[in-house]
Amino acid sequence: MNPMRALRQYQKVNSHAQISEASPHRLVQMLMQGGLDRMAQAKGAMERGDIAQKGELLGKAIDIIVGLRQGLDEKKAEDPASIRQLDDLYEYMGSRLLQANLKNDPAIIDEVARLLITVKSGWDEIAPE
Template sequence: MNPMLALRQYQKVGSHAQTSEASPHRLVQMLMEGGLDRIAQAKGAMSRKDMAGKSVSISKAIAIIGGLREGLDMDNHGSDALRNQDNLYHYMMKRLAEAGIKSDPKMLDEVAGLLITVKEGWDAIADIETAQGAV
């Protein structure tokens, strides 16, 4: 048996189990973590001149951020905060595409920084919910 194939299968099963038990809030956190992972992979691929790997990783990062964007509840003319979040996700997707075209790791860093900031907000919400649940 191929050990790498076995490892991938194990990771797939592990992530499936994790997502099936996760709250909607945790699923968003997991998407953000996945987006950051794909951006890091794209940056590594850029440094290795692996254009195919770069393209795949950037495409996956764009898809993840697109999923986050689709998850926004924009029905009933969303609030200014939701519109701003939607615009931010759109900007991130655009910058990732530009980073892929220009092979610019600084653009990837910019998007990663923005996504980290958003994720820190989500993480803080989880911390508050956990603290309130413990009271």
């Protein structure tokens, strides 16, 4: 077996194990980190001129943000208005990543990454239930 293929298979199995054992709080952290990772990888692809890879990675980052939006639950929130604001922020992030892809603009990816880092750092401070 090809060593790189074996490593990818191990990482896939390991990530599935982490996901199956993770709390909902941890899953959100993993999603946010995955979004940041995809944005960083997309910037690298952009710098290399790999348009297809850039588009695929930004698409994955957008999918992650859509997943975060879908996970918001206004009914369970102590402050429904803050959930609506977060929903609006996620919507903004997704639209900005689309613009980054169309305009081939790494500065827009940086902007969205900074926003997601801010949200993630707040989430990281919340102790899981």
